[in-house]
Amino acid sequence: MASNRPFGNFLRSRRTRLCPENLSDEARKRRRTSGLKREEVAQRAGISVEWYVKLEQGRAVTPSRETVEALGDALRLDRIERAHLHSLAVAGGRQPFRREEAPDILRAIVSDMPGPAYITGQRFDILAWNDATTALFGDFGRIAHDDRNVMHWMLTDPAAKKVFGQSWPDEAHRIVSLFRASYDLWPGDPTFIALVDQVRERCPEFEGWWTEHGIGAPISGVKWLHHPTQGLVRYDYATFQANDDPALKLALYMSGAACRSGRAKAGDGK
Numbered sequence: 001m002a003s004n005r006p007f008g009n010f011l012r013s014r015r016t017r018l019c020p021e022n023l024s025d026e027a028r029k030r031r032r033t034s035g036l037k038r039e040e041v042a043q044r045a046g047i048s049v050e051w052y053v054k055l056e057q058g059r060a061v062t063p064s065r066e067t068v069e070a071l072g073d074a075l076r077l078d079r080i081e082r083a084h085l086h087s088l089a090v091a092g093g094r095q096p097f098r099r100e101e102a103p104d105i106l107r108a109i110v111s112d113m114p115g116p117a118y119i120t121g122q123r124f125d126i127l128a129w130n131d132a133t134t135a136l137f138g139d140f141g142r143i144a145h146d147d148r149n150v151m152h153w154m155l156t157d158p159a160a161k162k163v164f165g166q167s168w169p170d171e172a173h174r175i176v177s178l179f180r181a182s183y184d185l186w187p188g189d190p191t192f193i194a195l196v197d198q199v200r201e202r203c204p205e206f207e208g209w210w211t212e213h214g215i216g217a218p219i220s221g222v223k224w225l226h227h228p229t230q231g232l233v234r235y236d237y238a239t240f241q242a243n244d245d246p247a248l249k250l251a252l253y254m255s256g257a258a259c260r261s262g263r264a265k266a267g268d269g270k
Contacts, residue, residue: 006184007088008058013213014075015041015056044074063089080217084181097189100247102127116235116253119242122182123192124150124175127248136227136253137163149195151179155203165226169205176209177216184215218249 016035036044042052047067054061055071063071068089072082100121102110107128110117116136118129126140126148134140138159140148147153154160154175161168186192200206220238227233234256242248 003058004061004088004091004187005058006091006187007085008056010085010088010184010213010215011041011056011071011075014077014081018076041071041074045070047071065089080181081215083217084184084215088184091185091187097123097186097191099123099125099191100127100245102248103242103244106242106248106250110250113252115255116251118251120150120249120251122186122247123195124179124182126150126153132253135229136225147198151175152195152199155199155206163225163227165224165232167224171223172203172205173209173214174216176206177212177214178218180210180213181215181217223253 015038018036020036020040038052038056039049042049045052045067047070051061055063065086068086069082071077072085077085102119106119110119110128110130113130114132116130116133118133118140119127121127129140137153138157140153143153143157154172160172164171183192183196196210200210218239220236223235223237225233225235235253236256237251237253240250240252242250
């Protein structure tokens with residue numbers, strides 16, 4: 001059985017961020033341990049200290065679902081973090097990562113979308129995009145194949161900062177947390193490690209965000225983006241998993257004007 005260091009690293013990152021309860025400020029200052037001690041987490045989770053130490057060290061052990069839930073309670077994980085911990089508990093034994101290929105039918109659908117649309121894989125590689133995407137973000141085809149990646153583009157390409165403007169730091173930080181959730185499920189994979197090393201070298205902000213070990217989940221929402229010819233435009237966006245290959249995700253953007261037009265048409269049909 002392979003070791004599971006990502007599981008242990010995630011436990012450690014969440015343990016060290018928790019403040020001990022029922023301690024005076026002076027007592028907290030005297031503590032050499034950042035956050036909770038291992039013994040305190042084990043007690044909260046109702047497991048032995050020895051067992052918890054093995055888990056945090058990423059040894060070749062498999063915790064039960066009940067243990068993972070107890071650890072989630074002990075570390076006060078939110079819904080997204082708890083789901084990630086469960087995923088880490090069963091991760092391992094994967095084959096080396098291979099860049100996916102978008103099926104022709106999905107490429108055709110993306111091509112016909114009126115607004116920006118693109119398909120990404122598990123490593124956030126950009127696999128397909130349409131003309132509206134090129135008009136907004138630039139032509140991903142000009143980027144070297146191995147660098148054609150959402151996180152790489154967002155954190156290293158000057159075009160990304162132009163498009164996102166003042167919202168770039170928040171959006172780039174969010175992308176790092178989304179990518180980290182996928183990265184942890186491919187421990188030691190050289191293609192994931194190489195991508196992180198490239199971004200770390202070219203983006204000064206990356207290391208701080210990466211060290212936080214934040215975990216994100218895709219959400220729908222609104223983005224205000226600087227279109228090269230249309231100026232500042234509001235876009236509603238959402239992402240979807242492909243039924244034939246859940247590793248593939250489709251990202252869709254619709255401008256505010258198009259959204260209002262679509263709602264008006266829906267109302268005419270009532």
